[in-house]
Amino acid sequence: MRILVTGATGYIGGRLAPRLLDAGHSVRCLARSAGRLRDVPWADRVEITEADLTDSATLPAAFEGIDVAYFLVHSLGRADFEAADRLAAENFAAAAHAAGVRRIVYLGGPEPADGESPSPHLRSRAEVARILLESGVPAAVLRAPVIIGSGSASFEMLRYLTERLPVMVTPRWVHNRIQPIAVRDVLRYLIGAADLPPSVNRGFDIGGADVLTYLEMMRRYALVAGLPRRIVLPVRVLSPWLSSHWVGLVTPVPNAIARPLVASLIHEAVAHENDLAGLLPGPEPLGFDEAVRLALGRIRDADVETRWTSASGRDAAAEPLPSDPAWSGGSVYIDDRSRPVQAPADQLWRVIEGIGGENGWYSFPLAWSVRGWLDRLAGGVGLRRGRRDRHRLRIGEALDWWRVEEIVPGELLRLRAEMKVPGRAWLEMRAEPDGSGGSVYRQRAVFLPHGLGGHLYWASVLPFHGVVFNGMARNITRTAQKPMC
Structure with missing residues (x-):
C-alpha cells in the first residue's frame, strides 16, 4: 500500500x-x-x-x-x-x-x-x-x-520525576x-x-x-531502574x-x-x-515493568550494556532519532573539548593509545591518585590495574579504572568507567587530520547520572573539570607535538 x-x-x-x-x-x-x-x-x-x-x-x-x-x-x-x-x-x-x-x-x-x-x-x-x-x-x-518509551513526553515526565526526587510531594x-x-x-x-x-x-x-x-508507576519505575524506593506524600x-x-x-x-x-x-x-x-x-x-526495561535498555536475562553512543540493548522502537526533542532520553552530562595539534594525526594517536598505566593521564597526577584511593575505599578497582602493553590497547581490556569499549586504530579510543560512581561514565578521545598536515584532538567525557545522587555527584566534580580535563587535553596535545624518538 x-x-x-x-x-x-x-x-x-x-x-x-x-x-x-x-x-x-x-x-x-x-x-x-x-x-x-x-x-x-x-x-x-x-x-x-x-x-x-x-x-x-x-x-x-x-x-x-x-x-x-x-x-x-x-x-x-x-x-x-x-x-x-x-x-x-x-x-x-x-x-x-x-x-x-x-x-x-x-x-x-x-x-x-x-x-x-x-x-x-x-x-x-x-x-x-x-x-x-x-x-x-x-x-x-x-x-x-x-x-512507555524513551522520547514519549509522558514517559519522560515519569522518568525525570522519579529519578530526580527520592522524596516527592504530589497531588x-x-x-x-x-x-x-x-x-x-x-x-x-x-x-x-x-x-x-x-x-x-x-x-x-x-x-x-x-x-x-x-x-x-513511579515506584515500579524506581525498582526497574535500580533506584531506592521513592517516598511519595500526596497533598490536596x-x-x-x-x-x-x-x-x-x-x-x-x-x-x-x-x-x-x-x-x-x-x-x-x-x-x-x-x-x-x-x-x-x-x-x-x-506489562509496565518490561516496557520500562526496554525503554531504559535493560533487557531481562541478557547481559547488554547500553552505550550512550548507540541504542544497543534497547527496544528498536526506543532508539533515539535526530528529530527527538533535546529533553528526551534522560539526563546526559557532557564535558567536550578540542585543541589544534601541530603534528600529524598518527603522531597524536600514539599518545592517545599510550594513555594510562605507567604513562599516566597527562593531568594533575595527585588528583587521579586521590580519586583512585577513594575508589578503592568504596570497594572499586582504583588505579591499580594499569595496562597490559605500554603502547597498544585492545577492545575489552582493563586500563586502570576504565575498560576499553571501542577502539578504531588511528582515530578513536572510547573508555567506559568501572569506578564506583552513581551512574555510568565514558571518556572518548579522537585524533582527526586537519587537512593541512596537522591534526585536531577531540576529548569528550560523558556521564549518565543514576538518581539524585548522580546529579549531585556531577555537580560536585564539575569545579574540578577545568583543571583535570582541560589540563589533560592541553598536555596530550603538547606531548604529541614533541619530536618522537
Missing part, C-alpha cells in the same frame, strides 16, 4: 515510518520542512513532501495516490493548540476524502469517564477524532493512555488509575489498523497488560495548575507541554474495551 505519514518528525511518526517500510509498504512523509527529516536513518527510503496541514492549498499533491493516511500531529506547546489541531484535522479530512484515501488512522488520547469534564488536551484529542470519523473516509481512532491525581502501554505495542496496533476492513469506522481503546496508579492543595509548574521546575519537559499533560492526569485512563486485539491478532501487550 501507499501510505502517508503526517507527524513523521514527531515521536510516534518517526518510529512508525521505518516499520511501515519494513512491512513492505511505500511511505510518503509530510513535513513542513523536509530538512527536519534529512538526518533520520530511513530518509533515503521514503518520499518526503513539504506541506502544511493548516494550509489546505498545499495538501492535494501530498495525498495523491495514497491508500492509507496517518494523522499523528499535535500542537502541544502552542497556546492555541486546540484551534491549530482542529484546523489541521479539518484540512486533513477534506484532502483525504478528495483524494479517495481508503483509510485514516489516528492516535488519540483516552476518553474521560461519563460525566467528567475533559481537560483541554483530551478535549482536543476527542474533537480531532470526531472530525476524522465524520470525514467520509473510514477511520480507526486508537485511544492510548501513557506511552491527589497520583492515585488515579492508568493503563500504560509500551511504544512497541502502539506501533503494532497502528500498523495493523491500516488493514482493517472498510466497514470499520470507530474508536478503539488500547492499553498494556497492567493497570496502575501513577504512584505505583496541589492543583493541576500548580502541579504542572512543579513538573516544569523538576523536569526539562517544557511547561507548555507539561501543563496540558498534567491537566489530563486528573482523569483515569483505563481501557473500557479490547476490541482491536480481536481484529488484529498478535502477542499480548507488554
Whole structure:
C-alpha cells in the first residue's frame, strides 16, 4: 500500500515510518520542512513532501495516490493548540476524502469517564477524532493512555520525576488509575489498523497488560531502574495548575507541554474495551515493568550494556532519532573539548593509545591518585590495574579504572568507567587530520547520572573539570607535538 505519514518528525511518526517500510509498504512523509527529516536513518527510503496541514492549498499533491493516511500531529506547546489541531484535522479530512484515501488512522488520547469534564488536551484529542470519523473516509481512532518509551513526553515526565526526587510531594491525581502501554505495542496496533476492513469506522481503546496508579508507576519505575524506593506524600492543595509548574521546575519537559499533560492526569485512563486485539491478532501487550526495561535498555536475562553512543540493548522502537526533542532520553552530562595539534594525526594517536598505566593521564597526577584511593575505599578497582602493553590497547581490556569499549586504530579510543560512581561514565578521545598536515584532538567525557545522587555527584566534580580535563587535553596535545624518538 501507499501510505502517508503526517507527524513523521514527531515521536510516534518517526518510529512508525521505518516499520511501515519494513512491512513492505511505500511511505510518503509530510513535513513542513523536509530538512527536519534529512538526518533520520530511513530518509533515503521514503518520499518526503513539504506541506502544511493548516494550509489546505498545499495538501492535494501530498495525498495523491495514497491508500492509507496517518494523522499523528499535535500542537502541544502552542497556546492555541486546540484551534491549530482542529484546523489541521479539518484540512486533513477534506484532502483525504478528495483524494479517495481508503483509510485514516489516528492516535488519540483516552476518553474521560461519563460525566467528567475533559481537560483541554483530551478535549482536543476527542474533537480531532470526531472530525476524522465524520470525514467520509473510514477511520480507526486508537485511544492510548501513557506511552512507555524513551522520547514519549509522558514517559519522560515519569522518568525525570522519579529519578530526580527520592522524596516527592504530589497531588491527589497520583492515585488515579492508568493503563500504560509500551511504544512497541502502539506501533503494532497502528500498523495493523491500516488493514482493517472498510466497514470499520470507530474508536478503539488500547492499553498494556497492567493497570496502575501513577504512584505505583513511579515506584515500579524506581525498582526497574535500580533506584531506592521513592517516598511519595500526596497533598490536596496541589492543583493541576500548580502541579504542572512543579513538573516544569523538576523536569526539562517544557511547561507548555507539561501543563496540558498534567491537566489530563486528573482523569483515569483505563481501557473500557479490547476490541482491536480481536481484529488484529498478535502477542499480548507488554506489562509496565518490561516496557520500562526496554525503554531504559535493560533487557531481562541478557547481559547488554547500553552505550550512550548507540541504542544497543534497547527496544528498536526506543532508539533515539535526530528529530527527538533535546529533553528526551534522560539526563546526559557532557564535558567536550578540542585543541589544534601541530603534528600529524598518527603522531597524536600514539599518545592517545599510550594513555594510562605507567604513562599516566597527562593531568594533575595527585588528583587521579586521590580519586583512585577513594575508589578503592568504596570497594572499586582504583588505579591499580594499569595496562597490559605500554603502547597498544585492545577492545575489552582493563586500563586502570576504565575498560576499553571501542577502539578504531588511528582515530578513536572510547573508555567506559568501572569506578564506583552513581551512574555510568565514558571518556572518548579522537585524533582527526586537519587537512593541512596537522591534526585536531577531540576529548569528550560523558556521564549518565543514576538518581539524585548522580546529579549531585556531577555537580560536585564539575569545579574540578577545568583543571583535570582541560589540563589533560592541553598536555596530550603538547606531548604529541614533541619530536618522537
